[in-house]
Amino acid sequence: MSISRRSFLKGLLASSGAALVGPGLLQVAHAATTEVAGTWKVSGSHWGAFRARVYAGKVQEIKAFEVDKYPTDMLNGIKGIIYSPSRIRYPMVRYEWYLNREKSDTTKRGDNRFIRVTWDEAITLFHSELERMQTQYGPWAIHAGSTGWRSTGQVHSCGNHMARAIAMHGYTVNKVGDYSTGAGQTIMPYVLGTTEVYAQGTSWPLILKNSKTIVLWGNDLVKNLQVGWNCETHESFEYLEQLKEKIANKEIRVISVDPVGTKTQDYLKSEHRYINPQTDVPFMLAIAHTLYKENLYDKKFIETYALGFEDFLPYLLGETKDKVEKTPEWAETICGIKADDIREFARTIVKERTQIMVGWSIQRQQHGEQPYWMAAVLATMLGQIGLPGGGISYAHHYSSVGVSSTGAAGPGGFPRNPDKPQNRIHKNKDFNGYSSTIPVARWVDSILEPGKKIQANGATITLPDIKMMVFSGCNPWHHHQDRNNMKKAFHKLETVVSVDFTWTATCRFSDIVLPACTQWERNDLDLYGSYSARGIIAMQKLVDPLFQSKTDFEIFTLLARKLGQEHDYTRGKSEMQWVEKLYNDCVEANKAGFKMPDFKTFWKEGFVDFGKGKDWTRQAAFREDPEINALGTPSGFIEIFSRKIDRYGYKECQGHPMWFEKSERSHGGPGSDKHPIWLQSCHPNKRLHSQMCDSQQFRETYTVKGREPIYLNPQDAKQRGIKDGDLVRVFNDRGQLLAGAVVSDNFSEGVARIEEGAWYAPVDESIGSMCTYGDPNTLTQDIPTSELAQATSANTCQVQYEKFTGKVPAVTAFSGPTEVG
Amino acid sequence: MSDNHNEPEVHNKASEWKTFLVLTVCLFPALSVALIGAYGFGIWFLQMFLMGPPGH
């Protein structure tokens, strides 16, 4: 044996080694430093601020930041993000595109092969495509304005970096609005004078002290307050705990108006007022009808603070074109709540101090403007707007809204706009007759139907002919609706560039993919307590950028270098100098009110805490003096009837709130015969949108057979022979997906939930192929709420489901660009 | 002990009086003022270099 081996090896690589064997990968080490247990560092995330122990160049352990008394278990998913095998490790270019550029076979996009390139080559390609677009077409051909939930940290805010660098090159198409609150933020300025959806709300202590009833309208506080826009410290939960106690002591009633039993309701042990999906407006109209007929509403308040009630009344009383009086009996047939219960509900909320807290889900549906408007009308009729513990809010479930503000200034951000716009390389501002800004959710329409004119918020928009899209820290293949429609659109795009740290579906459908590092591989700083401005936290780099990833700052500095404007981009400052600058600016801004230590001390300590703020009541100033403290509406008053909207002449959003039938609706509504189940795609309980779905170990704590859970009603499931834990095929005419059944009494008949943010994982790139993991946007429809907001209507979605019996395909999400065999 | 008390020079009552007066009227007051002054300077320098202007 040993002889044959000798003879076999003989002469094998004797002289040829040099040609076939490359240089070694190991070197003699310098004197090694001896770490004992590692060091603790401070950082944070949307899921919570934390301290992390780093040892041997690796994040070993994560524990909640001490200010956070109510940390979420999502902190357990952090390591799974950093060390995910789904990390983008190198700059990659789609092979087909690399060979053929804009003439590449785009139908292969999303299921194609990539090759690794150097950073230099990747940036050169990126730049040359921007250049080609500006010269061959014009600014209208590039859409580089789609941004979403970045990672936390003010210096590296990914959208700012992308916007700044690309604006230094030329003009591009931009967006207005966002996917979460598109309808709400458009309608509310007409009604209450601000966007409302991101506004600070009445402080919780005042609510706890004064409210007798709290109505949670499609609002799951406990679920949604787990995540925050900045490094979250969960201050609201202290008050939810107190609220729970008050409910137990029968001091406060909390009623959830919701088609499903919420996490909040389970936690608070509060009441549930079931309502058929998408029928909030009929219920509200019937409440208004009761208040009017029983003469319970606050006439004085309406007279002093509101306009247009008399223009709305005829509709309520059935004296307009539709000739339908909005009685509780009328509403009962639609919303599924008994007429007497509606009356009782109306009497309850008008009797004592009532705080209405509206969630965002009800405006993420067709005609989503209407329930928001009508809720404001109800609050006006109750007459408690501006009183502590009364009135209406649209954001108490978001970040730290309702936690009183300290008034401290937070750190600013890396500048989004170029310092010297006059040095822009391409000065061409000619959009060729197209609009330069489009409603956020209409970009797919733009690609598919360029030149089409649509109405939006009083303007006419001409959809631009987009040829190239650039995304950074943005995953539209999660947040946009109707995947198969998106695939069609992507067939038309010439070039797609994505900057991200993980292989999202968006990256897999891109041509140039640039690896950013995660937020824990860079130095930064952030606010904690987005609305309370509780303090400033250092985000100390835990480990160096893994593989060939770079910080957003570095990546777009490289692009700026290509433009010959590196210095203008960075202002000659390094990452750490920017952190210091933002901190020092913040010290300056807070000079009057708050003493802050110098930067060195701050960085060492890891945070500055501003303490607690003073309680505050929303709209109290307006109530006190509506003339000086006028609302931002056209009239300065609450507009029950908006002449301005009325003047637009829109069909689906008229002069006052109205009930419109939906294109699809359960419980006897349109399309429910074929697809009887309403699919709710709300914000996830164990993620931030699609962020953290790639954290495998944590994901496995909630998946069913490796799939995203679909929450089903026991009756519905039984009827279809489905048991808890079964694989379910969910489908409609737009698409199909596989999900894992979780049968729960919280879900009523005809109602199912798949949380949005589940990663898209089609069997293959073909149109219509099944999503193997369970992304609900495979099924949702890509239609606007109305001509007013042109916002997403994700929650107007009917489906059917069945037990899955075929050969089970493997989950294709969470992987890089590979062919599905 | 008393054996060792062989001071040739007697300090008489007057010299004790003198010493007493020098101590109480001149030296100690001067020392106190100097000490308080030094304390004051100390605080001031601390304020200049370490603590910043006096807070609450």
Next chain:
Amino acid sequence: MIQIIKRFWHIASKPSVHLSFGFLTIGGFLAGIIFWGGFNTALEVTNTEKFCIGCHEMADNVYVELQETVHWQNRSGVRATCPDCHVPHNWSDKIARKMQASKEVWATVFGTVNTREKFLAKRGELAQHEWDRFSANNSMECKNCHNYESMDFEIMSERAQVQMKMAAERDQSCVDCHKGIAHNLPDNMNSGEGTLSKLEEMATSGYKAGNSYYSVRQLPLFTDETMTTEAGQLNAATKVTVLAVEGDAIQVELDVWRKTKGFGRVMFEDFAMNINDGYLTKEVAQSDDYMNKGETKIDDLTGLPWQKVEVKLWARNGSLTESRDTLWTFAKSTYDTSCSVCHTQPAENHFDTNTWPGMFNGMLSFVNLDGDTQALVLKYLQKHSSDFSDEAH
């Protein structure tokens, strides 16, 4: 000499032979009391205004300036003396301050600020020391007499109410806003720090009757040239015509519109455009003494009646500029920087004039702008909104 000290030490270090233990203790104790009394008396003497103005640097500069202010003479007859504001009351800090005065002694001896010119040149630095101290102790010396808890906001002017309530909420340091309340401000500083002074720098002077100007910031309005009764507030970047200049006071005319629902207190730049030009007190708004009423029209978009008025009121001589261009430049850069931290700021002409207030208010919780800047930026956005822009959008 050495002999004397030796001898002294010899006596002092030995037990007393002639003086009793009781005498020494009581004698030392009494001497201590007398010393301490004397020390404090001396300290108090240095803590009097008389002592402070013993040096002509104080007497001829800050002291005479104080005499012009309300801290010298007022209707309630309470006055503040130098040490009330400038000497810390805490013992350690007070002693430290006294020692610090060695600098002042030095200055007197060497004549560092012995002329008015020298003093003025150094005023900025000297003032800054005091401001730092006030900002560190949160204006404790002011609050010894004026404290937020005891303020009756109701009897303040409306403008003051807004500002004071905001300050009270944060227990803000008084001197943040009230610099120059007892002495003149340094020359290079008009009225404060930060944006306010930036705005003030844009103001011109030497207004001529009959010409039109724009306010650089929010300004109080008064009923007459004595400027004792507040009549309302002028908003930033508001056009006024100067009618008369009377020393420190100027009479201005505003050509504005108002809604007639309520008291008609808010003034707008144009019919049916919610571009705020300021507001009037209830009394002034309801009175015919200060305005000529013009035509009344119904705004179709809200159904509210609007009335054209020419308002004639008085303001302090200052804080006006000839053109809005510099104000707009400042507002634009503020908007571009502050409002792009979270997202790309919408183009100015993306919304119309009456939509901007709502959109702008919605963003305000995320930016750090003071009241004057907020008002200015909003007006800038409104004046560059789709109603005024030719560019198709």
Next chain:
Amino acid sequence: MDENELNEQRASLYWWFATLLTKELDKEKLAHYFSGEGVALLTQLGTEPKFEQAVAQIKAALVTIMAIKQPSLELAADFSQLFLTDAKKGAPPYASVYLSETGQLFEKPHHEMLDIFKQQGLMIDPDFKEPADHIAIQLDYLGNLIMKEDENSQQAQTDFIEHQLLSWLSTFVSATQKVNNSGFYQGICQLLLLFVEQDLNELNA
């Protein structure tokens, strides 16, 4: 052929595999496998009956690739598809992915390799920004171990192959087999597995 020469040969082969699995072959390097030393090496390897099939697969893949316009790019795409992507569909070349419960990178195998390097006073080339449990690093290290003039080296080699390499190599190699492309790297990986197995047998003999 003395022991030294033999070890040189073994080490060179491990380094050869390491080179192939470190990064994509550029045009020039690939040319060696169309005509030249690479061909000779493969032919030689093919004479060993155990390796015959794997070598045949490699050669077949080379023929397929040669017919394509840009063979080195095509092979680079194959490389990416296999190694630069993720556990679900490709075959990431890291022991941690196959051996750790979490399926994450930088897990225990990575730390074990770091410990070994620490003991030996070695470090990874800072330009090669990969975890220590990357297959190429392991092979590179093994080559060094073989060349080390140390009487315990033989035992160390056996231990290393058994504990660090073979613990995951076959799982890794079968993961490569799931991927459908030219098959060049699948053949190389198969060949590597067979070679390591045989080498271990020899060491134990």
